[in-house]
Amino acid sequence: MDTKWATTELAWTAHPETGWEEVSGYDDAMNPIRTYQVCNVREMNQNNWLRSNFIPRKDVLRVYVEMKFTVRDCNSIPNIPGSCKETFNLFYYESDSDSATATSPFWMENPYVKVDTIAPDESFSMLESGRVNTKVRSFGPLSKAGFYLAFQDLGACMSLISVRVFYKKCSTTIANFAVFPETATGAEATSLVIAPGVCVPNALEVSVPLKLYCNGDGEWMVPVGACTCAAGFEPAVKDTQCQACSPGTFKSRQGEDFCSSCPPNSRTSSGASNICSCRSGYYRADNDSPDSACTSKRVPSAPRSVISSVNETSLLLEWSEPRDSGGRDDLLYNIICKKCLPEHGACTRCDDNVDISPRHLGLTQRRVAVRNLQAHTQYSFEIQAVNGVSNKSPYPPHFSAVNITTNQAAPSAVPTVHLMGATASTMSLSWLPPEKPNGIILDYEIKYREKVSDNRSSARIEGLKAGTPYIVQVRARTVAGYGRYSSPADFSTNLQSEFPINALPLPLIVGSATAGPPKTSHLTPGMKVYIDPFTYEDPNEAVREFAKEIDISCVKIEEVIGAGEFGEVCRGRLKQPGRREIIVAIKTLKAGYTERQRRDFLSEASIMGQFDHPNIIRLEGVVTKSRPVMIVTEFMENGALDSFLRMNDGQFTVIQLVGMLRGIAAGMKYLSDMNYVHRDLAARNILVNSNLVCKVSDFGLSRFLEDNTTDPTYTSSLGGKIPIRWTAPEAISYRKFTSASDVWSYGIVMWEVMSYGERPYWDMSNQDVINAVEQDYRLPPPMDCPTALHQLMLDCWVKERNLRPKFSQIVNTLDKLIRNAASLKVVTSTQPLLDHCIPDFTTFTTVGDWLDAIKMSRYRDNFINAGFTSFDLVAQITAE
Structure with missing residues (x-):
């Protein structure tokens, strides 16, 4: 408000009517103005009030009032009583509406709020022209819709020339490539008001939050956070804009840098480029930076001068570098091992028992040692030379091949011997065959002795002493001779009873002291076994056998909560006759599906329906006789474990986290006991209910058989898709999926849980992860992770899969840790x-x-x- 510009009467309210008077006048520039005057100095006990019209506050917390006025010097007025004043008082009154009247509010301090007593810097006498005083006062904080100003005269001779009401603000500004909006000052003169910012177009945040502080004088101060220009854009207009790179230039990453000319052998014809495309006939490797030059796509020539040296079942290979490296300096070598069958004249890839050290792919040195070959076997080794752009070439890598035949070797040692039962004079023993038989096992030799007497050997264990401890060892023989003995094992016969001592049933080769070939027992009697639905001639038969058909009328879809590989995932309700209504998750098969997609979709139900365990997601049934085709499962309120942990970072105790891990391990033990291999165990495939119970889910194995998924989690490897960061090395290299590879994945899940959903190996590429694991790199302990838990992770990540713990051992270990909570307080000390x-x-x-x-x-x-x-x-x- 500014009365200076008023062209009609102000019509403010005066009390009493004989006090303030509105008059017309002129300012110094002879512009017409409306003023209020009062001069009842000859009358005693003056109390004259003047109230402005209602002034809307809007969002302003503190207002300023500028008053221009003149005051007559009391000494220049003759014959007046002692009541003459040279000051007046400023008040305000807040209201949520324009409701003031001539009598309300009462003309007195409280309800009016006094701001200040206003005194002139200069007063004037009758002989002088009026000297205009200017005073500014402020008040706040204001909270109602608006307010009135009031001026109180107690006996002055004065003129209120103009009144201006205003507020202070910080104007819209740009700082650190962020725009900060116009912001009113705070409630107090010393207040700092925070204004949030947003990046200017084509800029991205570097640090957050973005904010500036607006002080009481309407000035910006203390910038926090910043943005920088995105890739393809550079700073401009004094760092207030991000303009696109011009054609022929690029900027590969976000930052304060300016656009650069394209690297050699590359170009870009469009603006805002973050990379320059290679010219025809030139390429970059997948791991080359956008700033690097493009090189020609020449495949390196074959390695030269391959030398092989065979020692029984081991081999040493050496070679020289190729004559032509393809014009690049990132030369690497791959070793392809093939086992050849002379009778068929064919060679197939070696299995993962063959150890190529230091590794078989991405070698920088020109020497490898190969171990664990089979005896008297022909092998072919291809040594490939590749560089960063070899995979761009339509031609396969050049290689040099060498054919070798291994020598004979005795079998390796027999693993631990187990006692299956004993009487007073006999023992029944069992053992696994040697891990490396190196030929056909002809027979086994058993050596035993009384624990207190001298050695003696025999092929029969009978006529033993009752209640006597014995030390037993076994070794195997092939045409190459005997292998090493097993480790000594202590067993005892019974005292008197002829009834056998029954040991724990184990899947072992059972050997007898008498002759005869060993027999294998693979399963504990009575155990339920998983049946692969893909082995059915008609896959629909597997669905009918393992999944219950649900009538579509019993299912009610309420909300879409996600998208699956085959269609939408929904939350809904299931009300079956004679059962209470429950909340369920519903996977639907999208329209237009092929018969193969329908089979693959329902195969998950055929698998899930075989499981019954509190830590495995429960299948309620399927809908196959109506559209859409559905899989109905129990509903898990907290969703996927990885996102749940990220949303609740740091909110759980270690015991709670270990409890989650124990549940997952128990579910995996159940699956392992059923001979089921999950292949995709990861926190994203663990679901959490409202009681923090974790359940293993996602049994759709078809993703490993298809090659068209765009999910970056799954990377091509030997013709399929594999979640590299969670997968054991043997499964990546040879697709050797076993319960032991699931144990490796479980170790990664442990790391995800203890790091509250951090991405394993962070932003490393999948190939970097493969190379790192091959070089024995393992994930470090997450922050505040108990030492015992990280050690269990490391046990799960042992390269030799047979040395990894079983899920039953993992469950027992976690149970011990839960019972002994003190062991979880020991945290790995800081390592370099x-x-x-x-x-x-x-x-x-x-x-x-x-x-x-x-x-x-x-x-x-x-x-x-x-x-x-x-x-x-x-x-x-x-x-x-």
């Missing part, structure tokens, strides 16, 4: 940072090279500025 970094820093010449290799080159300057210029110093860095 380099213990968890790959690749090994000792293979690099400079700290900068090492940072490049682990994709941390952006911290090169930080390391140098902090003085970490040598590996001796870098090795001392800890997490702190």
Whole structure:
């Protein structure tokens, strides 16, 4: 409000009517103005009030009032009583509506709120022209819809020339590539009001939150957070805009950098480019940066001068580099092992028992050792030379091949011998065959002795002493001779009874002291076994056998909650006759499906319907006789475990987390006992209900058989899709999926749970993960992870799958930890940072090279500025 610009009467309310008077006048520029005057100085006890019209507040918390006025000097007025004043009072009154009248509110302090007594800097006498005073006062905080101003005269001779009411604000501004809106000042003169910001177009946040502070004077201060221009855009107009890179230039990453010309052999004809495409006939490797030049697509020539050296069932291969590297310096070698059958004249890929050290793919050195070959067997080894663009070529890599035949070798040692039963004079023993028989086992030799007497050997264990401890060992024989004995085992006969001592049933080869071929017992009697629905000639028969058909009228879909591989996932209700209504999850098969898609979709129900365990998702039934086709399961209120943990970061005790892990392990033990291999065990495939019970889900194995998924979690490997970060090395390389590979995946799930849903291996590429695991890198313990839990993870990640714990052992270990909560308070102490970094820093010449290799080159300057210029110093860095 500003009365200076009023062109009609202000018509403010005066009390009493003989007090303030509205008059017309002129300002210094002779512009007409409306003023109020009062001059009852010759009358005693003056109390004259003047109230403005209603002023809407809007969102303003503090207002300012500028008053221009003149005051007559009391000394210049003759013959007046002592009641003359040279001041007046400023008040305000808040209201939610324009409801004031001539009598309400009462003309007195309280309900009116006094702001200040206003005194002039200069007063005037009768002989002088009026001297205009200007005073500004403020008040707040205001909370109602609006307010009135009131002026109280107690006996002055004065003129109120103009009144201006205003507020202060910080105007719209741009700072750190973020726009901050117009913001009114706070309720107090010293208040700081936070204004949130948003990045300017084509800019992205670097640090958050984005905010500026508006002070009481309407000035911006203390910027927090920042944005920078996105890839393909550069700073412009004094760092207030992000403009697109012009054609022929690019910017590959977000930041403050400017656009650059395209690297050699590349180009871009459009603006806002974040990469320059290679010219025809030139390529980049998948791991080349966008800033690198494109190179020609020449396949390296074959490795030269291959030398092989056979020692029984081991082999040493060496070779020289190819004559032509293809014009690049990222030369690598792959070793392909094939086992040949002379009678068929065919060679097939070696199984994962063959150990190629240091690895069989991505070799930088030109030498490998091969172990665990079969004796008297022909093998063919191909040594390929590849570079970063070999996979772009339509031609296969050039290779050199070498054919070898292994020598004879004795079998390896027999594993541990087990006592199946005993009487007073006999023992029944069992054992597994040697892990590496190296030929056909002809027979076994048993050596035993009394624990207190000298050695003696025999092929028969009979006529033993009752109640006597014996030490027993077994070894195997092939045409190459005897292998090593098993470790000594202590067994005892009974005292008197002829009834056998029954040991725990084990899937072992049962050997007898008398002659005869060993027999294999693979299953514990009476155990339920998983049946693969794909073995049925008619897959619909498997659905009918293992999944209950539900009438469509019993199912009510309420809400779509997600999307699956075959269609939508919904929440709904299931009300079957004679049963209470329950909330369920419903997977639907999208319209237009093929018969194969229908079979693959329902195969999950055929699998799930065979399971009955509190930690396995429960199948309620299927709808196959109506459309859409549905799979109905129990509803898990908290959804997938990984997203649930991320939303509740740090909210659970260690005991609660271990309880979740125990439930998952119990479910996997059940599946393992049924001879079912999950293949895709990950936190995203664990569902959580309202009681924090975790249940294993997602039994749709078809994703491993299809090659058209776009999910980056699943990467091509040997013709299928595999979740690299969760999968054991043997399953990646040879598709060798077993319960042991599920144990590896379980270790990754443990890491996900203890890190509250962190992505395993962070932002490493899938190929980097494969290479790192092959070089024996393992994930470090998450923050505050108990040492015992990380050790269990490491046990799950043992390279030799037969040495990994079984799920039954994992459940027992977790039960012990839960019972002994004190053991969970021991947290892994801080290790030097380099213990968890790959690749090994000792293979690099400079700290900068090492940072490049682990994709941390952006911290090169930080390391140098902090003085970490040598590996001796870098090795001392800890997490702190």
